[in-house]
Amino acid sequence: MAINPKQIAGEKAAEYVQDGMIVGLGTGSTAYFAIAQLGRRVAQGLRIQGIPTSEQSRTLAEQAKIPLIDFDGIDHIDITVDGADEIDPAFHLTKGGGGALLREKIVASLTQTEIIVADETKLVKHLGAFPLPVEVVPFGFQATMKKLAQLECTTTLRHINNTHFVTDNGNYIIDCAFGRILHPPELEKQINAICGVVECGLFIGLTHRLIIGKTNGTFEECTQAKPLEES
Ligand code: A5P
16 A cells, blocks of 8 residues: 555654644645544544644644634644645745645744654755745735746746635735745745735744655654755
């Protein structure tokens, strides 16, 4: 039977969750396996409270009978398990392929241990081959798109079923193809300074542990980002 590396990574990450924790529930096909595994552990008596990073993950968590909490009662999140679209050696990420980047980033920014789960295909030397998702307000999005294009990328307004893709927050996504992003922290600041941009999918300094599932059924864990060599 084929082994799904996303399942290996997602289920391994769920092992870090302990009784009494507040847990951020990521979005996507890898985080799915962590949510499902946490649901099984809850059924066996694990007591946690979840914060979903999207409506999709909220539905999954409700189906898995994971108790949910909102932001009123908390000042931090103990662990979040989330996926990524690209991961560089310095633990810089591109996220938002599923359009959930804003809620994912809010949750990550409150999280003490952010565990990123992925398969090996997500590991890259430089970010940028995956077009960077940027969430923008619908008002004046054409102007925001032009400003983004001035950063030397090709911009595409995301569509689904022949209409604009709308995020859980009522915004649009502009996918920005840079080809290669040489300085992710600087680019994040530049993008987020554009009026009309709500947030971009660059996650800088937010990852504490990486779990990479492999097709041979093993996984690799890493907690130490490596400085990226220029080339
Ligand atoms: C959701 O918006 C994204 O940030 C996902 O976390 C990312 O796209 C990874 O998804 P997969 O685990 O499905 O590849």
